[in-house]
Amino acid sequence: MSNTTTALQPWLDPTQKPYIQIQGVTKKFGDFVAIDHISLDVYQNEFFALLGPSGCGKTTLLRMLAGFETPTSGRILLDGEDVSTVPPHQRLVNMMFQSYALFPHMTVEKNIGFGLKQDKVPAAQIKKQVDDMLELVQLTAFAGRKPHQLSGGQRQRVALARSLVKRPKLLLLDEPLGALDKKLREQTQFELMNIQEELGITFMIVTHDQEEAMTVSSRIGLMINGQLEQVSTPSEIYEAPKTRFVSEFIGDVNLLEGRYAGTSEHGTAIKCKESDSEIHATQALDVLEGTTIWVAIRPEKLEISKQPPEGTPNVLKGKVWDIGYGGSFSTYHVHLANGKTMTAVRANRERSVEKTITWDDEVYLSWAPKSAVVLTE
Numbered sequence: 001m002s003n004t005t006t007a008l009q010p011w012l013d014p015t016q017k018p019y020i021q022i023q024g025v026t027k028k029f030g031d032f033v034a035i036d037h038i039s040l041d042v043y044q045n046e047f048f049a050l051l052g053p054s055g056c057g058k059t060t061l062l063r064m065l066a067g068f069e070t071p072t073s074g075r076i077l078l079d080g081e082d083v084s085t086v087p088p089h090q091r092l093v094n095m096m097f098q099s100y101a102l103f104p105h106m107t108v109e110k111n112i113g114f115g116l117k118q119d120k121v122p123a124a125q126i127k128k129q130v131d132d133m134l135e136l137v138q139l140t141a142f143a144g145r146k147p148h149q150l151s152g153g154q155r156q157r158v159a160l161a162r163s164l165v166k167r168p169k170l171l172l173l174d175e176p177l178g179a180l181d182k183k184l185r186e187q188t189q190f191e192l193m194n195i196q197e198e199l200g201i202t203f204m205i206v207t208h209d210q211e212e213a214m215t216v217s218s219r220i221g222l223m224i225n226g227q228l229e230q231v232s233t234p235s236e237i238y239e240a241p242k243t244r245f246v247s248e249f250i251g252d253v254n255l256l257e258g259r260y261a262g263t264s265e266h267g268t269a270i271k272c273k274e275s276d277s278e279i280h281a282t283q284a285l286d287v288l289e290g291t292t293i294w295v296a297i298r299p300e301k302l303e304i305s306k307q308p309p310e311g312t313p314n315v316l317k318g319k320v321w322d323i324g325y326g327g328s329f330s331t332y333h334v335h336l337a338n339g340k341t342m343t344a345v346r347a348n349r350e351r352s353v354e355k356t357i358t359w360d361d362e363v364y365l366s367w368a369p370k371s372a373v374v375l376t377e
Contacts (some may be wrong), residue, residue, distance in 0.1 A: 009233070010043040011219065017080070019044040019202055020065070020170065025074030027060055027226075034060040036226035037074070042219075047196050047203045049213035052223035053249070058206045061223075062172050065204065066095045079169060092169040098178045100159035102147040109134070109143040112161045119166075133161035136195060153184045160192070164199065171196075173205040177212065189215045210250050214238065222246055238298075243377050247296040254302070254342050256295040260287050266313065266369040270295055274336055279314045280369045287376060294375045301371035302344040304332055304357060309366040316365045318342065320357060332357065334365060 010016040018041035027035035035057045042048045050058040063069040064076060067088035076084045083091055102111050113130040121129075134140045137157040147155055156176065163171055176192075177185045193216050196203045207213050213220050214234040221231045230242050241247035244255060258272030258279070266280040270293060281295060309315060316336055324331040332344045342365055346357075357363060 009218075010046075011041065016043060018042060019046070019079055020204075021075075021077040022061070022065075023075045023077070025061075025064065025071045025076060027057075027064060027069060028072045034226055035064070035071075038226070038228055039074075040221060040228060040231065042202065042204065044202055045196075045200050046218045047193065047205070047216055049217035049220045050204065050206045050223060051208070051210060051213040051220050051249075053208060056223040057226040058223050059174055062095070062174055062204065062206050065170070066093055066172050067091050068095075093172065094163040094166065094168040094170075095172040095174065096159055096163040096176050098175040100147075100155050102155060102158060102162075104147055107144050107146060108139060108150070108158050111147070111158055112165055115162065115166055129165050130161075133165045136164075136198070137161045137191075152180055153188060156180065156188060157191075160195070164195070164201065167199075168201065170202045170204065173203060175207055176205065177207075177209075185212070186215075192216055214250075222249065240373060241296065241375070244294055244296070244375055247373065247375065252299050252343060252345075254297045254299065256297070258293060258295060260285060260289055260291045260293050262289050268374055270374070273338055274316055274340055275314075277313070279372075281372045281374045282370045283372075283374045285374060285376065291376070296373045296375055297367050297371060299331070299343040299345040301367050302342070303366045304334070304344040304346055304363050305366070306357065306361060306363055308364050312366050312368055314367050314369065314372070316342065318363060318365065320359055320361045320363055323357075323359060332363075334363060 020042040022038055022040040025035055025038050026033065038061065050061060052058050060069060064071055067086060071084055075082055103114065106114065109130055112133055113126045116126045116129060134143055137160060139154060139157055142150065142154060150158065177188055180188060189212060205216065217234060219231060219233055220237050222229045222237065224245055230237055230246050237246060238250050241250065247253045256272045256274055258270040261269040261271045261278055263269065264280050267282040268285055269278045269280055271278055279295065303309060318334040318336040320332055321335045321341065322333040329345050329347050332346065334342045334344060336342060344365055
């Protein structure tokens with residue numbers, strides 16, 4: 001493995017020591033188990049995302065890292081130090097909330113420097129550090145304004161600067177972009193990435209927005225019911241989900257239920273009710289013939305055509321039920337003979353108002369064996 005790869009992906013290097021170590025942590029509120037024996041390693045300078053549906057435990061885990069909650073059992077180590085019972089103000093950790101919680105009567109400059117003033121940092125040093133932060137978040141010209149005189153995106157950057165001005169070892173972000181509109185949210189995601197890279201501080205973000213997690217993070221921890229379902233890079237979690245929950249939560253997916261029919265020239269043969277013939281995948285399985293399995297195919301991996309395709313064993317026939325125009329792409333919902341609906345996405349590469357495939361057309365859906373992921377749970 002190259003040095004470049006391990007430098008960019010330290011979790012692949014067995015010699016690297018994790019910066020954050022969550023070791024067998026459980027958190028209970030009465031009889032309710034919010035976090036169920038989670039273990040997780042996060043490395044220095046990572047931008048790590050905790051992703052999952054509401055109530056999955058991601059914010060509870062973040063609050064334990066911040067010190068606002070104490071684990072019922074297990075340990076949390078930061079840079080080798082056990083901080084499980086260390087109060088928030090004694091940790092080199094800052095947390096940025098969705099609400100931003102700016103002081104309305106203070107200027108931008110004073111909001112950013114408030115924590116330093118509380119720590120009795122000399123005035124000259126406060127000014128230097130605040131000026132540096134204002135420049136970093138591109139708000140120097142707004143230093144004298146009050147929060148109500150700023151846009152939502154500008155207030156978000158003030159809150160970020162205030163969180164970073166004390167140079168924490170770890171910055172925790174709880175749904176920090178939730179209040180922004182879509183375009184500003186997308187722009188701010190890249191600003192966050194650039195700031196994190198420039199400062200070299202470890203970021204951990206909580207979000208329920210899969211696109212946000214995929215965009216900003218080096219790795220994603222997908223949570224459900226207080227447990228980590230999968231921890232992987234964005235590309236791995238999308239292209240190689242380990243369970244049906246992961247495949248369905250991240251992006252759109254077509255799932256075909258079938259039974260394992262042994263090996264084939266392509267790798268794996270599957271019998272499913274949507275196809276008269278076996279379908280094939282390249283993924284090898286260690287299960288008994290007849291075992292129930294699922295084939296996951298992303299909509300963009302499907303080819304849609306009016307003529308039967310050649311060169312692939314994976315073909316399903318159906319009728320176009322609905323079409324959604326998305327500008328750069330079109331989405332086709334295709335009803336199969338057994339009533340199942342498949343979704344195919346096709347890039348609009350040519351400028352044309354007329355569709356070559358339209359409603360009620362009989363079409364063929366096909367995909368390469370290597371494009372499918374076979375799931376056993």
